[in-house]
Amino acid sequence: MSGFDVERVRAAFPALAERDGLTPIFLDNPGGTQVPRVVAEAMTHSLLEANANLGGAFRSSRAAVQTVSEAHEAMALFLNARETGEVIFGQNMTTLTLHISRSIGRLLDPGDEIILSRMDHDANVAPWQLLARDHGLTVKYLPFDLESYEFDLAALADLLGPRTRLLCIGQASNLTGTINDVRAMTAMAHEAGALVYVDAVQFAPHGAIDVQALDCDFLVCSPYKFFGPHIGVLWGRGEILRALEPYKVRAAGDGLPNRFETGTLNHEGMAGTAATVGYFEWLGREVAGQSYRTRHESAPPRRRDLLAAMDASIDHETQLTRRLLEGLGAFDGVTIHGITNPNALGRRVPTVSFTSDRRRPREIAEALGAREIYVWDGHNYALEPAGALGLLETGGVLRIGLAHYNTAVEVERTLEALADSLA
Numbered sequence: 298m299s300g301f302d303v304e305r306v307r308a309a310f311p312a313l314a315e316r317d318g319l320t321p322i323f324l325d326n327p328g329g330t331q332v333p334r335v336v337a338e339a340m341t342h343s344l345l346e347a348n349a350n351l352g353g354a355f356r357s358s359r360a361a362v363q364t365v366s367e368a369h370e371a372m373a374l375f376l377n378a379r380e381t382g383e384v385i386f387g388q389n390m391t392t393l394t395l396h397i398s399r400s401i402g403r404l405l406d407p408g409d410e411i412i413l414s415r416m417d418h419d420a421n422v423a424p425w426q427l428l429a430r431d432h433g434l435t436v437k438y439l440p441f442d443l444e445s446y447e448f449d450l451a452a453l454a455d456l457l458g459p460r461t462r463l464l465c466i467g468q469a470s471n472l473t474g475t476i477n478d479v480r481a482m483t484a485m486a487h488e489a490g491a492l493v494y495v496d497a498v499q500f501a502p503h504g505a506i507d508v509q510a511l512d513c514d515f516l517v518c519s520p521y522k523f524f525g526p527h528i529g530v531l532w533g534r535g536e537i538l539r540a541l542e543p544y545k546v547r548a549a550g551d552g553l554p555n556r557f558e559t560g561t562l563n564h565e566g567m568a569g570t571a572a573t574v575g576y577f578e579w580l581g582r583e584v585a586g587q588s589y590r591t592r593h594e595s596a597p598p599r600r601r602d603l604l605a606a607m608d609a610s611i612d613h614e615t616q617l618t619r620r621l622l623e624g625l626g627a628f629d630g631v632t633i634h635g636i637t638n639p640n641a642l643g644r645r646v647p648t649v650s651f652t653s654d655r656r657r658p659r660e661i662a663e664a665l666g667a668r669e670i671y672v673w674d675g676h677n678y679a680l681e682p683a684g685a686l687g688l689l690e691t692g693g694v695l696r697i698g699l700a701h702y703n704t705a706v707e708v709e710r711t712l713e714a715l716a717d718s719l720a
């Protein structure tokens with residue numbers, strides 16, 4: 298067992314505590330995570346002390362400027378961006394993707410090809426299908442192996458060609474949980490002259506993101522999936538963001554990040570996002586243990602703490618996932634739609650989807666919900682993978698999504714409840 302003090306972690310999250318005699322087991326983390334108290338406090342502080350438009354000649358306006366600038370710095374740290382201006386805040390990943398797709402579309406000509414994936418959430422599929430419709434682009438789909446739940450890079454090589462302009466892929470699936478080799482896929486797409494757009498929404502709570510190491514061109518994530526508020530973040534390579542034509546009002550600045558941050562920003566969400574990154578740093582500094590920080594001694598101190606937090610979280614989550622997969626695998630009639638090999642858990646996030654030949658996902662979710670165990674059922678907006686797996690007509694999957702604040706006891710209680718409902 299690792300020395301990860303999960304009770305200390307949980308104490309930071311008021312929503313995980315007992316209330317009115319009920320203690321929820323929160324396992325819908327891929328749908329959206331709970332927030333630590335520091336995040337809620339930062340948002341309250343922003344609303345009460347820094348609630349003004351940017352650029353005014355008064356104190357609360359200056360405070361708001363500081364909030365916005367700290368949020369960009371925090372996310373630049375989180376993503377290891379070269380410049381803070383490469384970080385664009387918006388409503389959520391979907392809206393940011395629809396927004397930037399319009400500018401990316403200006404680079405594309407009829408007959409150009411884009412590659413979308415059969416493993417992705419619809420937010421990294423539908424915006425590009427719409428763009429293709431509007432610009433006369435050809436869409437090709439990258440399949441995944443229905444037994445290994447992974448992409449075959451040879452299949453990507455077959456799809457890439459002289460007219461490929463864009464590859465859109467997820468870093469981790471919100472249905473199968475597979476972590477994709479974005480770095481290798483990016484290198485292949487770049488070789489063919491295509492841009493790469495990465496959906497890191499599901500990966501972000503479960504691993505450190507390094508846009509420089511991935512070498513992708515765009516990457517999107519959503520702080521509400523990694524213990525922050527409801528807001529979205531788009532990172533783009535500086536030279537590309539500067540070269541794209543922004544869809545913006547004339548009065549908005551033309552520099553970065555302003556040219557893509559249209560309208561008034563969600564200042565309180567940005568304050569909460571900066572506090573979320575601060576929470577990870579605290580986790581790395583105070584909870585993860587020295588050995589995790591030592592691994593990243595060469596990184597700047599804030600990034601080192603962040604990386605230590607992620608590593609410690611991954612180790613804890615992996616132990617829980619191993620037990621969950623083992624327990625699920627022992628039920629008759631259960632099919633796990635994702636990697637189950639205990640030696641390959643590094644290639645998946647702790648998001649485990651399954652179906653049972655005895656009960657529909659909704660029935661199982663209701664049985665668990667009645668016991669204060671919160672899970673999700675359905676296609677999870679992952680229309681492509683749910684379709685590829687033939688699950689769209691049968692209620693999708695039952696998804697159990699772990700996070701670093703879940704415990705071994707919670708996993709056991711969930712397996713006990715499942716034993717009853719799947720009997």
Ligand SMILES: Cc1ncc(COP(=O)(O)O)c(C=O)c1O
Nearest residue numbers: 389390391418420471498499519
């Ligand atoms: C993999 C993935 N991509 C994109 C999204 C959409 O994110 P948002 O709600 O920020 O638009 C989700 C939401 O569940 C997701 O799981």
